[in-house]
Amino acid sequence: MNYSEKVMDHFNNPRNVGEIENASGVGTVGNAKCGDIMRIYLDIDEDTKIVKDCKFKTFGCGAAVATSSMATELVKGKTIYEALEVTNKAVMEALDGLPPVKVHCSLLAEEAIHAALWDYAEKHHITIEGLKKPKTDISDED
Amino acid sequence: MSKLIYLDNAATTSVKPEVFEAMKPYYLENYSNPSSVYSFAGEAKKAMEDARKVIADSLGAAATEIYFTGGGSESDNWVLKGVAEAYQSKGKHIITSKIEHHAILHTCEYLEKHGYEVTYLDVDENGLVTPEEVEKAIRPDTILISIMFANNEIGTIEPIAEIGKVAHEHGVLFHTDAVQAYAHVPINVQEMNIDMLSASGHKFHGPKGIGFLYMSNKVKIGPLIHGGSQERSRRAGTHNVPGIVGMAKAAELAHANMDQTIAKETALRDHLIERLEKEIPYCRLNGDRVKRLPNNVNFCFRFIEGESLLILLDQNGICASSGSACTSGSLDPSHVLLAIGLPHEIAHGSLRLTLSEDNTMEEMDFVADQAKKIVERLRSMSPLYDDFVKQQKEQ
Amino acid sequence: MSKLIYLDNAATTSVKPEVFEAMKPYYLENYSNPSSVYSFAGEAKKAMEDARKVIADSLGAAATEIYFTGGGSESDNWVLKGVAEAYQSKGKHIITSKIEHHAILHTCEYLEKHGYEVTYLDVDENGLVTPEEVEKAIRPDTILISIMFANNEIGTIEPIAEIGKVAHEHGVLFHTDAVQAYAHVPINVQEMNIDMLSASGHKFHGPKGIGFLYMSNKVKIGPLIHGGSQERSRRAGTHNVPGIVGMAKAAELAHANMDQTIAKETALRDHLIERLEKEIPYCRLNGDRVKRLPNNVNFCFRFIEGESLLILLDQNGICASSGSACTSGSLDPSHVLLAIGLPHEIAHGSLRLTLSEDNTMEEMDFVADQAKKIVERLRSMSPLYDDFVKQQKEQ
Ligand SMILES: Cc1ncc(COP(=O)(O)O)c(C=O)c1O
Ligand SMILES: Cc1ncc(COP(=O)(O)O)c(C=O)c1O
Ligand code: FES
Ligand code: FES
Known part of the structure; x- marks a missing residue:
């Protein structure tokens, strides 16, 4: 497998696997083309808007698991506005890159975070500047 | 562990040690081109013809019906394109299944772009093609039925003899991609009504980059690779003698045990x-x-x-x-x-x-x-x- | 005597002993299929990509421009049929010489039967094709010029760089059958204006049954052998890793000395x-x-x-x-x-x-x-x- 050491580390020891009961926001996205599905749970502080906790579950390839893991790490401790900046590029860079055919897997992570934020925003009737309504299937993008 | x-x-x-040993002298000592006329080349030529006989015997075929190729994909491509071209005056319809290897499926797609029509038969939940479905798909312009002997993913063995029988009752040529089956299960081209059969050396402990096409003497198709007069002018290119010898050794060992x-x-x-x-x-x-x-x-x-x-x-x-x-x-x-x-x-x-x-x-x-x-x-x-x-x- | x-x-x-030694582990130990995903296959894959690099470097080409084939005849067939098909909307005229190998000549005859026109250039009494004759033969519908680097019978080396220059001045693709020349005389595809080049391992102390086609990234042709996605979907078939490694070793030795x-x-x-x-x-x-x-x-x-x-x-x-x-x-x-x-x-x-x-x-x-x-x-x-x-x- 052409994965970097960081990817393999996050694949073998995924951080933050699991779910959050009564999460502030939950996002699930899939890529119909490769069949993979990712779900992100966010626990957000009402006042500070800081992501106190973040967990994931992923049905997917090695890259999907590793990007989920890395994405949760990157999002934790950030405000919801900063969490928006956790792009797939940032996740990939943090993982020392992905093979070209696996770039789309990192998009799944970005979209799952956005979906969870959207869910939070809807539940709390707020708008988060710059957040667009996420798609449930991202395969048309690649 | x-x-x-x-x-x-x-x-x-893996290549069996005996196979490797059999190939070795044709790299280092008898390296000649078997098409050459001097006596040194006689050894390579004899080894090659012995290999052809071993493979022919393993299938119940004649040695003149075995053509060495560069592998299973080449054999599959050769059959489909060769039959398509040689028999187009009879028709342009080919029958195959949805679970064939890409060497068959992608070649069929290529032929579809060139005016051929291909029927891709459904299979049941276990991956079986039925002779009845094959028969129903036959048309007056059907020139070839190509159904794999055994599937490379799920291992299902197709009812080859029965499909061959149906093909022959309708006067249609029958090819089987036996890349996964040859030297793994018994095959007899006569009894199973097979006109053409593809195989690949590296799938049965022989070397990579060598394969063969069994083609009954009744089939007349042109080469996929034109050039020199090797393989009775049907497959050009200097013979891969070590590969041929190694593949035959592997076939021999497999059939013995x-x-x-x-x-x-x-x-x-x-x-x-x-x-x-x-x-x-x-x-x-x-x-x-x-x-x-x-x-x-x-x-x-x-x-x-x-x-x-x-x-x-x-x-x-x-x-x-x-x-x-x-x-x-x-x-x-x-x-x-x-x-x-x-x-x-x-x-x-x-x-x-x-x-x-x-x-x-x-x-x-x-x-x-x-x-x-x-x-x-x-x-x-x-x-x-x-x-x-x-x-x-x-x- | x-x-x-x-x-x-x-x-x-003959296969050089060093070449044989280089191939050996890929038969007996690292026998994996380089397309597989587990780490065991990584060794074979790395060996193959290193081999590709060695060959690319020897020609002044990029590794992505080297495609492994089953030999010189296959490379020649692929170029001619591939260009004929892919560029037919531009035209159906091909220029070659009267002294090419049969892998070129018989493929040209095949194409003539399929509506292509081929100009077979005369040579002088020493077997030389002149760039002037090539230029005179170019027409608006010319899609390919294929002139051998060196003749396999009489050894004449053609003015390849000059012919390539003429081809490029007229926007025509240029292929050279370098089966006899590669690893025998220096070749640089950039300096010599070569778009495609055929070679065969066993002509330079490498193994039989393996060859390559150098094809510039600007050339877009389909496969001769359809199937799996090997060689970036342009040449199907399980990679002949020992052959590839052996050919590259032979190329390396030849270029070093x-x-x-x-x-x-x-x-x-x-x-x-x-x-x-x-x-x-x-x-x-x-x-x-x-x-x-x-x-x-x-x-x-x-x-x-x-x-x-x-x-x-x-x-x-x-x-x-x-x-x-x-x-x-x-x-x-x-x-x-x-x-x-x-x-x-x-x-x-x-x-x-x-x-x-x-x-x-x-x-x-x-x-x-x-x-x-x-x-x-x-x-x-x-x-x-x-x-x-x-x-x-x-x-
Ligand atoms: C000039 C030339 N082209 C092509 C070939 C074909 O090469 P191969 O026999 O390795 O396929 C040969 C040798 O046979 C040759 O000398
Ligand atoms: C059923 C089947 N057909 C054809 C092939 C192609 O054989 P090769 O890769 O040796 O060309 C394979 C294996 O890859 C196969 O399993
Ligand atoms: S292959 Fe789809 S997420 Fe990795
Ligand atoms: S007399 Fe023997 S080849 Fe003509």
């Missing part, structure tokens, strides 16, 4: 299937349980994805595959699993374990143990499994 | 040419004296026939050929010798001696001695020689 457990013999096999090999592999296979079925919930054996290659195990485990499974098996020294090696670059789920009716998300979680006689029962047990643990671990991470468990509770 | 003197290196070469090899072969060649010319009357050196492969000697001896000559040389342990190995089944005189203007009866009496760096001066002397005796003996039996001697006397 530091030893490698190689369970990807459908992708390729076929009964024992089949018995041993079947026992290993069935033990592994039994353990996996019993110990891992929500799994499905793909392919026919009985009409099955003795070395093929193929499972889908619901709620998990194939690549992650493979990586974790790999970390435990187990070489396995999901789908076939040559499509590993692609993200699409296996066309074979879709053809047997699996939904996309399940087709993504398949595991193919293909044994050889070199494997042991201990290895099978180790693999079953590992697979069980890994599937559990991946399911604990899977949102699909979560949803499923919750649904179950609600009911 | 009991030792064999092998002088048919244009037909095929090219200057010395050329110097040594040239000295051997020129000594042999000098002795034959001086000591055997009524003979003719075929091919260009200067623009010539360092390992090629080709003579016609009037009044005698090739096969008899070869048999007698063979009885003295000398492996030589008349015409090329792949046409040895045929009775026709060499198309190359006819193209350089020899009459039929002279074209029948040709002798090709192709050396390698393993040959020695003593061997050259032995061969010259034997050839002299044998030619005398055959002439003493030849009615043509009788007539000629009588005529001479009468004048």
Whole structure:
């Protein structure tokens, strides 16, 4: 497998696997083309808007698991506005890159975070500047 | 467990030491071109013709009906394009199945772009093509029926003799891609009504880069590779003598021990299937349980994805595959699993374990143990499994 | 003299021991399919990509421009049929020469049957194609110029860089069959304006059954062999890893020692040419004296026939050929010798001696001695020689 050491580390020891009961926001996205599905749970502080906790579950390839893991790490401790900046590029860079055919897997992570934020925003009737309504299937993008 | 457990013999096999020894002199000593006229070349030529005889005998064919090629893909391409061109005055319709190897399917797509019509037969949930379906698809302009002997992913063995019979009753040529079956199960081209058969050396402990096409003397097609007058002017290119000799040695060894090999592999296979079925919930054996290659195990485990499974098996020294090696670059789920009716998300979680006689029962047990643990671990991470468990509770 | 003197290196070469050693682990140990995903396959994959790099570097090409094939004939077929199909909307005209290998000529004939037009350029008495003739033949619908780098019978090296320049000035793709030249003389695809180049492993002390096609990234053609996604979906079939590794090792060795090899072969060649010319009357050196492969000697001896000559040389342990190995089944005189203007009866009496760096001066002397005796003996039996001697006397 052409994965970097960081990817393999996050694949073998995924951080933050699991779910959050009564999460502030939950996002699930899939890529119909490769069949993979990712779900992100966010626990957000009402006042500070800081992501106190973040967990994931992923049905997917090695890259999907590793990007989920890395994405949760990157999002934790950030405000919801900063969490928006956790792009797939940032996740990939943090993982020392992905093979070209696996770039789309990192998009799944970005979209799952956005979906969870959207869910939070809807539940709390707020708008988060710059957040667009996420798609449930991202395969048309690649 | 530091030893490698190689369970990807459908992708390729190790070269047997005897095969390597047989090839060796044709690299270092008798390196001549068998088409040359001096006596030094006589040794290479004789070795090549002996090899041809070995292969012909193993199939019940004549030596003049064996053509050496660069591998299974070349043989498949040659048959389809060759028949398409040579028999176009009779018609432009070809019948094949939805579960063929890409060497057949992509060549058919190429022919479709060139004005040919191809019927891709459905298979049942075990991957079987029925002779009745074949018969129904035959038209007056059908020039070729090409159905694989055994499937490379799910191991299903097709009713070749019966399909061949139907083909011949309708005067249509019959080809079978036997890349996974040749030298693994007994084949007789006469009794099975086979006009053309593709095989590839590296799938039965011979070398890579060599294969053959059996083609009955009644078939008249032109070359895929034009040039010199090798292979009676039907396949140009300097003969790969070491490859030819090695492939024939591998064929000879395989046929000499076929009964024992089949018995041993079947026992290993069935033990592994039994353990996996019993110990891992929500799994499905793909392919026919009985009409099955003795070395093929193929499972889908619901709620998990194939690549992650493979990586974790790999970390435990187990070489396995999901789908076939040559499509590993692609993200699409296996066309074979879709053809047997699996939904996309399940087709993504398949595991193919293909044994050889070199494997042991201990290895099978180790693999079953590992697979069980890994599937559990991946399911604990899977949102699909979560949803499923919750649904179950609600009911 | 009991030792064999092998002088048919244009037909095929011995595999160097280092090449054999390089291949060995990929038969017995790292036998995996490089397309597989587990780490065991990583070794084979790395070896293959290293090999690709070695070959690319030797030509001044990028690794992504090297495609492994089953040999020179396959590469030639692929180029011609691939370009014909992919560029037919631009036109259906191809330019080649009368002295190409049959892998080119017979493929051109095949294309002619499918509506393509081929111009077969004449050559001069030394077998040279001129860039001017090429330019004159170019038409608006010309899609490919294919001229061999060096001729396999008479050793003439064509003005490839100049022909490539003309091709590019007219926006036409340029292919060269370099099967006899690659790893024998320096080649740089950039400097020589080459878009595609065919080579074959066994012509430079690599294994048989493996070759490659260099194809510039600007060329877009489909596969000759459809199927799996190997070679970036342009050449299907499980990779012949030992063959690929062996070919690259042979290329590496050849390029590391090219200057010395050329110097040594040239000295051997020129000594042999000098002795034959001086000591055997009524003979003719075929091919260009200067623009010539360092390992090629080709003579016609009037009044005698090739096969008899070869048999007698063979009885003295000398492996030589008349015409090329792949046409040895045929009775026709060499198309190359006819193209350089020899009459039929002279074209029948040709002798090709192709050396390698393993040959020695003593061997050259032995061969010259034997050839002299044998030619005398055959002439003493030849009615043509009788007539000629009588005529001479009468004048
Ligand atoms: C000039 C030339 N082209 C093509 C070929 C074909 O190569 P191969 O026989 O390795 O396919 C040969 C040798 O046979 C050759 O000399
Ligand atoms: C059924 C089948 N057909 C054809 C092929 C192609 O054979 P090769 O890769 O040796 O060209 C394979 C294996 O890859 C196969 O399993
Ligand atoms: S292949 Fe789809 S997420 Fe990785
Ligand atoms: S007499 Fe023997 S080939 Fe013509």
